Amino acid sequence: MLNYIWLALMVIAIIVGAINGRIEEVTKAAVENASTAVDISLGLIGIMALWLGVMKIAEKGGIIQILSRAIRPIARFLFPRIPKDYPAIGAMLMNIIANWLGLGNAATPLGLKAMEELQTLNKSKDTATNAMVVFLALNTASITIIPMTVIAVRAKLGSANPFEIISTAVFASTCATIAAVTAAKLMQKLRVIRRSDPDLTDRGRKKGEEDA
Amino acid sequence: MLDSLSTAAAIDTITQVAQTATGGSESLFVIIMKGFSNYAIPFLLLVIPILGFAKKVKVYEAFVDGAKEGFHVAVRIIPYLVAILVAIGMFRASGAMDFFVKLLSPLTNLVGMPAETLPVALMRPLSGSGTLGLVTELMNQFGPDSFIGRLASTMFGSTETTFYVLAVYFGSVGIRRTRHAVAAGLVGDITGLLVAVLICRVVFL
Numbered sequence: 575m576l577n578y579i580w581l582a583l584m585v586i587a588i589i590v591g592a593i594n595g596r597i598e599e600v601t602k603a604a605v606e607n608a609s610t611a612v613d614i615s616l617g618l619i620g621i622m623a624l625w626l627g628v629m630k631i632a633e634k635g636g637i638i639q640i641l642s643r644a645i646r647p648i649a650r651f652l653f654p655r656i657p658k659d660y661p662a663i664g665a666m667l668m669n670i671i672a673n674w675l676g677l678g679n680a681a682t683p684l685g686l687k688a689m690e691e692l693q694t695l696n697k698s699k700d701t702a703t704n705a706m707v708v709f710l711a712l713n714t715a716s717i718t719i720i721p722m723t724v725i726a727v728r729a730k731l732g733s734a735n736p737f738e739i740i741s742t743a744v745f746a747s748t749c750a751t752i753a754a755v756t757a758a759k760l761m762q763k764l765r766v767i768r769r770s771d772p773d774l775t776d777r778g779r780k781k782g783e784e785d786a
Numbered sequence: 787m788l789d790s791l792s793t794a795a796a797i798d799t800i801t802q803v804a805q806t807a808t809g810g811s812e813s814l815f816v817i818i819m820k821g822f823s824n825y826a827i828p829f830l831l832l833v834i835p836i837l838g839f840a841k842k843v844k845v846y847e848a849f850v851d852g853a854k855e856g857f858h859v860a861v862r863i864i865p866y867l868v869a870i871l872v873a874i875g876m877f878r879a880s881g882a883m884d885f886f887v888k889l890l891s892p893l894t895n896l897v898g899m900p901a902e903t904l905p906v907a908l909m910r911p912l913s914g915s916g917t918l919g920l921v922t923e924l925m926n927q928f929g930p931d932s933f934i935g936r937l938a939s940t941m942f943g944s945t946e947t948t949f950y951v952l953a954v955y956f957g958s959v960g961i962r963r964t965r966h967a968v969a970a971g972l973v974g975d976i977t978g979l980l981v982a983v984l985i986c987r988v989v990f991l
Contacts, residue, residue, distance in 0.1 A: 575968045576952070583873040591880035599879040607875030611867040615860050623856030628834050630852025631845050635838035675826045686859055686958040693959040701963040702956065710955055710967045714911075714948040715974035721943035727922050728939055733930035742936070742989055743943030746982040750945045754974025761966040770965055 625683030638664030662691030698772035711754035866957030945978035
């Protein structure tokens, strides 16, 4: 699907850009955003090193395993194929809590640590597993209890109560999360999706029927 | 998803929370939440090394061992992020967004969404900074405490920048075939944005 969306964005951009007489801006945006992407990636190095270092201590000290055990019932429902108390569960929990608290800086490295753990269970290294898609659904919808950036802007523009959007944003993002996870769980049962399931290509159909 | 009964109950709770929150910017809820934000990171940076040390982990060595991965992870993301950000940047620069706003505007009345906030909704899954820019503009124009200002702020907090998250998370482990992840993410975005309109109409109108 990303193949189609990516192509569509570029084709639409160039055609509409040409019609609107904005083709120069389109070219400029392509070049500028390419270097912005590199800046963003390289900007992650320091913060990534910090959290991956802290996570390694947590892993060796058994803290992540304790967290994994703590949410066993939820984990079994969301990620049925991940072995019990696997460190990926603890890393995902920390990522989700960091997201809730609006700690974007910490949430991304913790999430990437979780992806690394999930990847160790993946039999096909270039294809997403069902567990990864559910985890991504949790992250793309992402509940934030304090959306600090937008609150800061509201305060700066003289809002009488910059925080009053917290409750509505939490409600909307909770619904978004439920919808995204439900969609991920339902779609993984479709035949088209199951055909590309890395867990099914090796173990054959029988195991797949069981999980579905 | 939520049946109508629990939706009504949830709206009640939300309205109550909203009223407590509007009871003054220094309400207990706000103070607690701010405290969490400020102390969460120092707390983790204190507790994890101490617990590790108690479990006889060589904390410095373990930290350095984990941290050396930071560079590789960051570099691995580059091609994925370039692909996504270039396509989105071109799309935004072409003015194609205006075309989609015109195309979808008949639908906004149907769900009770003010036409001014439609660009915010369309931008949300594509670009976080782009959305923040639009939200700021709207609040400048209509005021942060207008219905449009409150709705736009809620929309910003209702979901994440789906395409950015996909590129970074999958990119970090070299996943190219994302399967149904985009579709699930977009279902979440659409739900979050529509619920934002609904809940803001209930709470703020």
